[in-house]
Amino acid sequence: MKKSICLTAAIWLVACSAYSQSTLPGGVSGLKMWLSAERTPGNIVCWTNRLNGNECLFSQSGATLPAGRINYNSSINLDGSTAPFSIPLYDLDLSKTTIFTVYQPADTSGEKCIWVFTGDSDERLVQTDRRVVDVRSGRDIPLAAPRSGAAVLSTFLQYRQKDSILPAAQAFRFGQTPGSLLSGVQPFRGKISEMIVYDRVLTGQEKQRVESYLALKYGISLSQDYQATDYLDAKGETIWDAKKAGVFTRNITGFGRDDRSGLAQKQSSSGNTPGLLAIGAGQMARHNDDNRALLPEQCFVIWADNGMDLEAGQKPPGQPAMLMRRWKAQITGAAQGISTSVDFDTKQSENQPSLAETWWLCMDRSGTGQFPPGETAYYRMDSITAKGTAIFRGVIWRSDHSELHLFTFGIGPRMMSKVWITPPVCTPETAGILHVGVEGGRPPYHFTLTQAESGFAKQWDQPGNSVTDIAGISAGNYTLVIVDADKTRFEEQFFVAGADAPVPQLATQFELKAGETLHLDASEGMPEGLIYQWMGPDGRTEYSPEIGISEPGTYRLLIDRDGCVAQQDIRVLRFAPDNFKMLSLAPNPVASGAPFQVTIGLYRNARVDMDIVDAEGKVLLQRRFEGNNFYRFTESLHAPPGAYVLRFRSEDSVRPLMLIVH
Numbered sequence: 001m002k003k004s005i006c007l008t009a010a011i012w013l014v015a016c017s018a019y020s021q022s023t024l025p026g027g028v029s030g031l032k033m034w035l036s037a038e039r040t041p042g043n044i045v046c047w048t049n050r051l052n053g054n055e056c057l058f059s060q061s062g063a064t065l066p067a068g069r070i071n072y073n074s075s076i077n078l079d080g081s082t083a084p085f086s087i088p089l090y091d092l093d094l095s096k097t098t099i100f101t102v103y104q105p106a107d108t109s110g111e112k113c114i115w116v117f118t119g120d121s122d123e124r125l126v127q128t129d130r131r132v133v134d135v136r137s138g139r140d141i142p143l144a145a146p147r148s149g150a151a152v153l154s155t156f157l158q159y160r161q162k163d164s165i166l167p168a169a170q171a172f173r174f175g176q177t178p179g180s181l182l183s184g185v186q187p188f189r190g191k192i193s194e195m196i197v198y199d200r201v202l203t204g205q206e207k208q209r210v211e212s213y214l215a216l217k218y219g220i221s222l223s224q225d226y227q228a229t230d231y232l233d234a235k236g237e238t239i240w241d242a243k244k245a246g247v248f249t250r251n252i253t254g255f256g257r258d259d260r261s262g263l264a265q266k267q268s269s270s271g272n273t274p275g276l277l278a279i280g281a282g283q284m285a286r287h288n289d290d291n292r293a294l295l296p297e298q299c300f301v302i303w304a305d306n307g308m309d310l311e312a313g314q315k316p317p318g319q320p321a322m323l324m325r326r327w328k329a330q331i332t333g334a335a336q337g338i339s340t341s342v343d344f345d346t347k348q349s350e351n352q353p354s355l356a357e358t359w360w361l362c363m364d365r366s367g368t369g370q371f372p373p374g375e376t377a378y379y380r381m382d383s384i385t386a387k388g389t390a391i392f393r394g395v396i397w398r399s400d401h402s403e404l405h406l407f408t409f410g411i412g413p414r415m416m417s418k419v420w421i422t423p424p425v426c427t428p429e430t431a432g433i434l435h436v437g438v439e440g441g442r443p444p445y446h447f448t449l450t451q452a453e454s455g456f457a458k459q460w461d462q463p464g465n466s467v468t469d470i471a472g473i474s475a476g477n478y479t480l481v482i483v484d485a486d487k488t489r490f491e492e493q494f495f496v497a498g499a500d501a502p503v504p505q506l507a508t509q510f511e512l513k514a515g516e517t518l519h520l521d522a523s524e525g526m527p528e529g530l531i532y533q534w535m536g537p538d539g540r541t542e543y544s545p546e547i548g549i550s551e552p553g554t555y556r557l558l559i560d561r562d563g564c565v566a567q568q569d570i571r572v573l574r575f576a577p578d579n580f581k582m583l584s585l586a587p588n589p590v591a592s593g594a595p596f597q598v599t600i601g602l603y604r605n606a607r608v609d610m611d612i613v614d615a616e617g618k619v620l621l622q623r624r625f626e627g628n629n630f631y632r633f634t635e636s637l638h639a640p641p642g643a644y645v646l647r648f649r650s651e652d653s654v655r656p657l658m659l660i661v662h
Contacts (some may be wrong), residue, residue, distance in 0.1 A: 444485055
């Protein structure tokens with residue numbers, strides 16, 4: 001028995017040795033240097049040489065750890081005053097090289113030097129957050145200036161004439177301003193987590209494989225602006241198919257395991273939307289390497305969002321009021337047995353539940369985005385933190401059912417109906433079927449379904465949350481009441497339209513400018529021979545396809561085709577010339593370097609530019625946000641005590657807020 005155990009251990013050690021030697025970022029060979037920040041059991045962060053037994057080349061004490069993470073992975077912190085340190089590198093030919101750097105700036109004001117490559121103490125290559133400079137040739141390659149404090153994946157490729165003599169001593173230097181550039185370049189302030197150097201120019205696919213590894217590990221989205229970009233594993237196989245993603249191109253991130261890359265990311269959150277959404281296998285941990293979940297090899301869960309508002313849209317019958325922002329997840333490998341945790345920052349949403357309501361995670365396993373109740377899984381929030389983060393546990397991603405999942409968050413009662421309709425048909429007249437179930441509450445349940453116009457009424461009891469089919473359903477407005485064993489009561493009204501009823505073509509929401517009349521014509525794009533009726537919030541009724549609206553409110557549109565009626569509710573809101581609905585800043589005053597939260601609410605989607613200026617008008621920090629009408633984020637300002645102004649610009653509106661630093 002002992003011999004068998006020893007033999008097994010020996011085989012395991014040989015396998016581990018072979019694995020470590022074959023581990024390469026993206027599985028791509030030609031590696032010259034591989035540095036990453038790794039946390040030791042003694043709470044020390046080391047700038048580690050991954051090619052030489054994880055040798056610690058530079059270390060920082062655990063005192064800096066609270067801020068020293070990018071997507072739950074450790075980082076080296078540079079604060080602009082850190083003593084410079086150098087990492088030696090031998091025989092690098094700058095004429096053929098590919099360099100990847102992952103960093104996160106503390107602010108975006110001014111130009112910051114990230115690293116300098118030296119040869120025989122002379123500066124040869126310099127990278128800032130704005131450009132890369134080949135000092136000897138004078139070649140200046142501009143980079144896109146960072147627009148926010150999110151983590152950055154920088155890729156530099158160079159192919160030029162070879163130097164006649166290579167320097168004897170070479171090194172990468174961090175934490176210092178280069179002497180070879182013009183004045184004004186400042187030492188880098190922020191985090192740096194990984195750096196990979198090749199002694200050749202990688203092919204397009206090789207570059208994509210390395211970038212995919214780094215993007216997943218650090219919660220960085222590969223750009224989809226100019227062309228759809230897939231994510232690849234170390235074998236070159238697609239694990240995020242950009243064509244299948246459709247409109248879901250924002251904030252791509254995920255977790256997974258790829259042994260050939262040394263990737264074991266067990267939890268992730270997009271650096272573009274810090275704190276909004278995090279998903280992890282098992283239980284979420286402060287650090288990725290503290291997460292004890294076991295992932296199967298070549299298993300990936302990757303998701304992205306559609307960039308829509310964190311605002312609830314029109315509530316469908318029998319479902320929570322779901323946010324307009326939706327996420328699509330692509331599942332690769334054996335993910336169906338993995339139980340995950342999902343954390344969602346509810347404070348970033350414009351909508352908040354009442355005391356009788358709660359947050360729900362709604363997962364459309366059909367992949368259609370229609371959230372059909374029969375194929376939608378509902379997870380009720382397990383708990384909520386003091387900071388407003390809703391935690392959902394035991395969430396299952398079933399790759400055996402579909403490789404695509406759409407999901408979002410919604411607000412609904414702690415007990416709610418689960419309703420979908422096989423609609424009636426007007427011609428030939430055919431009754432519909434109502435499929436009714438319940439989520440939440442405690443069984444057994446008592447159901448009551450009524451329709452006032454026809455006098456229809458039905459009651460029944462149900463021992464669990466299975467679905468009951470109610471036949472004989474005609475078009476009209478219905479009321480559903482559910483009471484559980486604890487006498488918790490749920491009530492909902494919904495409209496059932498015929499399958500062949502006209503389909504209204506108007507939007508569900510409009511804005512009304514002061515002193516003007518909003519003219520709507522429901523007949524545009526509709527066939528002939530329809531009868532139209534408008535019902536205003538004041539009870540006024542008009543029998544016309546056109547209506548002039550001078551007051552905000554909810555207007556109901558009815559369209560009748562030979563007795564087959566469609567119904568649509570349209571919200572009309574007051575237009576605000578000043579696009580800022582609300583601005584808040586907390587806490588205030590705040591200590592220098594301490595976090596504070598900024599909340600921006602707009603009346604309509606628009607870009608917001610924010611900068612922070614001191615008493616002399618000098619810009620200390622700049623940020624830009626796009627695509628929504630609500631933004632909430634955490635910021636910090638490393639500045640002496642005093643008064644500072646946060647200036648916000650959106651469309652033609654400018655709003656200031658005073659920040660006191662003590």
